[in-house]
Amino acid sequence: MGKRVPTIYTVADHAGVSIATVSRVDRGHPSVADPTARRVRASMQSVGYRPNGAARALAMQRHGAIGLVFPQMSGPYYTGVIVGLEEAAAGLGQGVYIVGTQGRVRPEQLVTDLSRRVDGLVLTGRTVPDELIAELQRQRLPVVLLARTAVGASDVVRTENTRSAQRLTAHLIEHGHKTIAFIGDPDSSPDTAERWDGFLKAHRRARAGAPKSPELSALRETEGRATATRLLGSRARPTALFCANDEIAMGAYAAAAELGLKIPADVAVTGWDDIPVARFLNPGLTTVRQPLTEIGAVAARLLAERVNGSRRHASTTVLPTEIIIRSSCGCQPQGGIW
Amino acid sequence: MGKRVPTIYTVADHAGVSIATVSRVDRGHPSVADPTARRVRASMQSVGYRPNGAARALAMQRHGAIGLVFPQMSGPYYTGVIVGLEEAAAGLGQGVYIVGTQGRVRPEQLVTDLSRRVDGLVLTGRTVPDELIAELQRQRLPVVLLARTAVGASDVVRTENTRSAQRLTAHLIEHGHKTIAFIGDPDSSPDTAERWDGFLKAHRRARAGAPKSPELSALRETEGRATATRLLGSRARPTALFCANDEIAMGAYAAAAELGLKIPADVAVTGWDDIPVARFLNPGLTTVRQPLTEIGAVAARLLAERVNGSRRHASTTVLPTEIIIRSSCGCQPQGGIW
């Protein structure tokens, strides 16, 4: 018959000590005599004791976990962030809960539920409405926002966009391109908005004619491919495509191949993110590297500071980006040094 | 001053009801009168109440969460599995904890800690030593193993390997290849072992000469690239590379490009997994698709069955795989139908 799950009492009885001693042994408290500790450990083993984390969390008034909410985990972008976050969190003694909101019926409910079991939350992009974020803050839950505009007094982690976008665009202009299309939706995220901004700045700076508007596309291969196909098939075909991320750029590669256009001879392409596969594309994709794992790691650290109370004021962290020149922009394969 | 965090008592006082009623309102229990429920909800909102998940888990004797342990999350393989797992788990009302073991000092400690806060665990590949798995089973923690040989009476989710490997190899042989190298390490995982097995079977079936041994490589781009470079640079260069996964195949692409060899004219390449980028490679990568998200979803469901006690006996699930013919094997770009 299903015997009850062994608890700290089971172990205490078995070892002939009090539950306090069992707890101390489990936590590695130094003040337990060696023979006792050995006996207790043997008992734990022998009854098959697995301490109940919920009870501990309740007693310690700390969940020992943080939550990460992302829109679509599928892409390499979030994978990188998650890896960085998980690793840093583990180092800080925090577990990591994940929740994807893409395609969920009631994402807000998921996030609310999640908020009950963590010491802090990392929210990315457009996963959660502002009101909910505000509500969580009212509940005094530490929140870090990634790739998202600030709400109230939360911490924010971002990466540099405008400046790199401007330089990358200038690079394309130097390659002689007159008509460069921007593929992406500035309204979809502050990051993309800043990239569009830098794109325009570079044109102004070079006194070059800029497109009046971006070519809208979601940050995904399929959408990028469709948009690129349309652009490259038109009469006034642009000679360069500034893609808001690498996945769009990959779509552009596919579109170009389909239309028999050579990259970069017929059309130059640049991406953003430097996802792992970028350098394996043919030709190598010129792009902008974001420190993905670092983003996650910083978020974890910020949360830890809030949780242990060592910091009370909201902070904004902007991580640097780096332009990676390969050959899709028209440079020689070995690549220039930026 | 840091006021105490509001609890169910705070709300009860504020609303002038008992904590039982507050609890019922929160859980959506139907037997609360409407006006009362409204009043309680207003109080929750007004005091900024966030129920404590640990306390609930303790009272309900259920964590409402499962854990996933993976070796390196960086790759697309695990990303797919995680997505599937997370989505299915959410549907079953379970949260998902993740832990990566790659590069961790004491992975076993991480897993042990994790086991205290979940109702069940999904363990992948070579992340956890058999003894620890056995110990967790002794503690009656439901465990599902992915891409891993069974230990004790745990559930196992796998994908079909031998048959697809055999057919894919036969396909290469039909393309006229006499010397096909197998890149991967059969000792590193049962999956790879079975692929090697199918590879050999196909040679035997076709009365073709098979290599005596696999060309060892970890399941990563870098290692695959190094191995492929060595092979393709040798005198007796193989005319086809059967790579144990897509990442190795991508390394092979890079190696071939470096050596000025054309795929598939000079050397054919096949992969395994059908990671998202596979069809964007040039030429499109012929590979074997595994139902990644389905693997995760099945794992979540198995765990749920164990947790709610609706199933007691260990099960093994083998999911089907599908050969995806593109052009890296020598077929025409539009691809044959398998």
Added chain:
DNA sequence: TAGGGTCGTGTAAGGGCTTACATCGGGCGC
């Protein structure tokens, strides 16, 4: 008008752990 249901709410007993404080034996200084 008493008895029996219902419905809405409250009471109180857990659930398994941490930890401040109390207690109990020695060893040691004098």
Added chain:
DNA sequence: GCGCCCGATGTAAGCCCTTACACGACCCTA
């Protein structure tokens, strides 16, 4: 030989919920 102190262990009070059961008010029915 006495008192002190310290090290090892125990006692018990939380931590914040869920829920079986009790209870009282009210409505029906007989």
